[in-house]
Amino acid sequence: PKEIYQILDEKPSVNEYQLKHWIWIAQYYMCTLGEVMRSALPTALLLESETLILLNKNIEVDELALNDNEFLVYEALQHQTALKIGEISGILDKKNVLPLINGLVQKKVVLQKEEIYEQYKPKLVKYIKLGKEFEDEAKLEELLVNLSRAPKQSQVVLSLFQLQATTKKPIPTSELENESGCSRAVIKALTDKSILEEYLIRKDRVEFNGIIGESRKIILNAYQEEALSKINANFKEKRPTLLHGVTSSGKTEVYIKLLEQCLLNGKQALYLLPEIALTSQLINRLQSYFGHKVSVYHSKYSIHERLEVWNNVLESNEKSQIIIGARSAIFLPFSNLGLIVVDEEHENSFKQFDPNPRYHARDASLVLASYHSANCILGSATPSIESMENVKNGKYGYANIQYRYGDVLMPEIQLVDIKEATRKKRMKGHFSETLFNEMAETLEKEEQIILFQNRRGFAPVVECTTCGNVTQCPNCDVSLTYHQGRNQLRCHYCGYHMALQQACLSCGSNTLDKKGFGTEQIQEELKQLFPQANVGRMDLDTTRGKYAYEKIITAFEQQEMDILVGTQMVTKGLDFRNVSLVGIMNADSLLNFPDYRAHERSFQLLTQVAGRAGRTKKRGKVLIQTYNPYHQILQQVTTNDYDKMFAEQYYEREQFKYPPIVRIIKLTLKDKDYNKLNEAAQWFASSLRNVLGYQILGPEYPPVSRIRREYLKNILIKFPKTQSPVQTKNSIKRIEKSFNAISKYKSVRLVYNVDHI
Ligand code: ADP
Numbered sequence: 001p002k003e004i005y006q007i008l009d010e011k012p013s014v015n016e017y018q019l020k021h022w023i024w025i026a027q028y029y030m031c032t033l034g035e036v037m038r039s040a041l042p043t044a045l046l047l048e049s050e051t052l053i054l055l056n057k058n059i060e061v062d063e064l065a066l067n068d069n070e071f072l073v074y075e076a077l078q079h080q081t082a083l084k085i086g087e088i089s090g091i092l093d094k095k096n097v098l099p100l101i102n103g104l105v106q107k108k109v110v111l112q113k114e115e116i117y118e119q120y121k122p123k124l125v126k127y128i129k130l131g132k133e134f135e136d137e138a139k140l141e142e143l144l145v146n147l148s149r150a151p152k153q154s155q156v157v158l159s160l161f162q163l164q165a166t167t168k169k170p171i172p173t174s175e176l177e178n179e180s181g182c183s184r185a186v187i188k189a190l191t192d193k194s195i196l197e198e199y200l201i202r203k204d205r206v207e208f209n210g211i212i213g214e215s216r217k218i219i220l221n222a223y224q225e226e227a228l229s230k231i232n233a234n235f236k237e238k239r240p241t242l243l244h245g246v247t248s249s250g251k252t253e254v255y256i257k258l259l260e261q262c263l264l265n266g267k268q269a270l271y272l273l274p275e276i277a278l279t280s281q282l283i284n285r286l287q288s289y290f291g292h293k294v295s296v297y298h299s300k301y302s303i304h305e306r307l308e309v310w311n312n313v314l315e316s317n318e319k320s321q322i323i324i325g326a327r328s329a330i331f332l333p334f335s336n337l338g339l340i341v342v343d344e345e346h347e348n349s350f351k352q353f354d355p356n357p358r359y360h361a362r363d364a365s366l367v368l369a370s371y372h373s374a375n376c377i378l379g380s381a382t383p384s385i386e387s388m389e390n391v392k393n394g395k396y397g398y399a400n401i402q403y404r405y406g407d408v409l410m411p412e413i414q415l416v417d418i419k420e421a422t423r424k425k426r427m428k429g430h431f432s433e434t435l436f437n438e439m440a441e442t443l444e445k446e447e448q449i450i451l452f453q454n455r456r457g458f459a460p461v462v463e464c465t466t467c468g469n470v471t472q473c474p475n476c477d478v479s480l481t482y483h484q485g486r487n488q489l490r491c492h493y494c495g496y497h498m499a500l501q502q503a504c505l506s507c508g509s510n511t512l513d514k515k516g517f518g519t520e521q522i523q524e525e526l527k528q529l530f531p532q533a534n535v536g537r538m539d540l541d542t543t544r545g546k547y548a549y550e551k552i553i554t555a556f557e558q559q560e561m562d563i564l565v566g567t568q569m570v571t572k573g574l575d576f577r578n579v580s581l582v583g584i585m586n587a588d589s590l591l592n593f594p595d596y597r598a599h600e601r602s603f604q605l606l607t608q609v610a611g612r613a614g615r616t617k618k619r620g621k622v623l624i625q626t627y628n629p630y631h632q633i634l635q636q637v638t639t640n641d642y643d644k645m646f647a648e649q650y651y652e653r654e655q656f657k658y659p660p661i662v663r664i665i666k667l668t669l670k671d672k673d674y675n676k677l678n679e680a681a682q683w684f685a686s687s688l689r690n691v692l693g694y695q696i697l698g699p700e701y702p703p704v705s706r707i708r709r710e711y712l713k714n715i716l717i718k719f720p721k722t723q724s725p726v727q728t729k730n731s732i733k734r735i736e737k738s739f740n741a742i743s744k745y746k747s748v749r750l751v752y753n754v755d756h757i
Pocket residue numbers: 218219220221224245246247248249250251252253405575
């Protein structure tokens with residue numbers, strides 16, 4: 001017999017529900033179980049077994065001079081919580097990457113296993129109390145007499161007695177040290193004699209410090225009440241339900257009622273939100289009802305904080321009764337789940353793009369809910385076409401709220417034709433006179449403005465007017481974006497950056513022209529147009545730090561800013577009281593995006609951003625600048641006509657065979673060798689055609705056909721809903737097997753994106 005060397009855990013860190021769910025994810029999304037685990041387990045749990053590096057989230061990388069390879073690793077780490085040494089070799093196509101890693105460690109860009117481990121150890125705090133026998137006062141007096149020749153020791157005993165007097169509980173040793181003014185050595189002498197007893201207590205890093213709710217009673221209005229009872233009727237039949245309520249209709253209050261019911265039944269609840277809608281505004285709101293029963297699971301939290309939430313859920317303790325989280329919260333070790341709320345269910349950020357598993361958190365939630373026999377509510381002001389389709393075919397129940405809470409009117413939406421404004425010379429920079437005047441009036445009334453522009457940076461293209469050369473990223477097939485603040489050109493795909501050159505890199509003339517505009521340029525223009533206004537900006541560039549995003553929101557909330565310019569980040573779930581005007585700088589870039597969902601997405605985005613206007617008594621106003629005011633989607637946004645949008649989009653999907661009419665799998669092939677990739681993609685596509693005989697589109701280059709020095713080619717596999725997805729995937733996997741047997745294609749990487757959106 002062998003001796004037990006060490007017991008790692010008393011309880012498994014993963015439960016059976018999770019394993020079953022993860023196996024489903026691996027099969028459905030065509031990846032390995034290992035890949036699911038990588039995404040699912042908190043990094044702190046993975047550290048035991050592998051050589052990993054991890055991004056140091058406390059460092060501002062722009063200030064450091066990183067070389068190209070270092071930058072590639074840095075960018076890869078933005079997408080993946082941690083990387084193995086072998087994976088870094090793969091990314092860089094290089095055998096010996098250790099010198100590079102050491103460089104990154106020295107620059108403190110990444111942390112290594114040992115450093116992380118040091119931080120990950122649970123925080124232990126020393127507590128101290130009087131030995132049990134001295135709880136008896138007579139014994140205590142006797143002790144003090146005995147200690148009369150050790151005045152410092154008796155001082156400590158007396159202090160402790162007083163500190164413990166009210167609570168009778170152990171107190172932190174540090175407190176005793178401060179109070180008695182005695183050294184550690186004196187205390188140690190007493191613990192050695194067992195007069196005092198000292199303990200180590202695990203201290204949670206994530207503590208709720210707010211005021212626990214005045215447990216404000218929510219009184220739902222008639223519309224909310226009706227929605228709630230419809231939802232409950234559907235829940236009785238175990239049917240997931242879509243809550244379709246216009247912006248500011250009070251969907252959150254309905255969720256709160258559902259959460260309350262769930263807790264009353266003694267079950268855990270999961271509240272899922274897209275990452276950027278996961279703001280302290282919402283967290284505070286939920287905490288004011290449920291206090292410390294709410295925990296947050298967020299990628300911006302440190303790995304220790306995440307581990308702590310994991311363990312709380314595993315223990316199923318009080319703190320884990322309600323978990324609010326972004327998509328990865330579906331992986332937590334729930335054992336007793338009663339409700340899943342998927343708020344903003346239409347958001348495409350619920351789908352993980354990179355790396356595997358490329359899962360959709362909403363869809364995976366429905367499966368998870370079914371394993372637990374839990375209820376599931378999906379909510380949105382602009383439901384996705386596929387969810388509405390599931391309502392129509394009876395898979396989901398439906399409840400809707402058509403009016404804003406408190407008789408607040410829907411905002412007035414007006415389209416502004418910039419083609420005409422330009423012709424009539426009624427533009428100030430990128431602002432039409434209409435928008436400019438409306439802004440001036442709003443500022444006059446001391447109300448606030450949100451401006452939405454889909455691009456960040458100053459200008460997305462720098463072009464030479466002499467030779468037509470556009471400055472491109474050396475690693476990717478995209479133009480570099482000019483960022484004025486740093487006077488740099490940057491790639492938004494791989495993070496490559498360089499100083500702006502004076503002369504054209506191709507012909508040498510100094511005729512460089514900046515084309516297009518991003519948030520940074522809008523902010524600059526505003527300084528000229530409204531010099532007295534305070535302008536803030538919210539985009540990826542201004543929100544990198546852990547609390548940066550919160551700071552901007554708070555400042556805007558407290559009206560330290562008059563105008564907030566931003567990308568998609570300003571469109572989600574924010575509730576500002578004093579915003580009466582929303583301006584959309586240019587709707588066309590959204591509408592013209594080359595994707596079958598571009599119109600649906602434009603409708604959602606514009607409706608959501610418009611919904612930030614006028615959330616209190618006064619009616620808000622929204623101005624949408626466009627070159628194409630007769631576009632059907634803009635008309636539908638203006639009249640808030642979801643049904644028409646749905647009908648038209650659905651018809652188009654039927655015509656051109658796109659989801660939800662058919663299922664879709666996007667296969668991307670990647671290789672550094674252009675010719676090899678083309679050949680391999682051809683081989684794969686024709687094999688698919690031979691074996692499956694469904695609609696196989698491609699191979700085709702995606703709009704950005706080279707990223708991080710790899711060429712990409714897509715094959716789109718469409719198959720009817722009547723066809724078994726399991727069989728189809730098995731057939732594809734068999735083709736993959738034959739593909740992998742061809743040695744010349746060994747370097748080609750295959751990426752499946754099931755239900756690609
Ligand atoms: P949605 O999530 O549908 O956009 P919210 O839940 O944010 O809407 O509600 C909009 C505003 O109305 C919030 O400020 C919220 O506090 C308020 N509100 C909604 N329902 C109620 C209610 N029943 N009682 C009090 N205030 C409510």
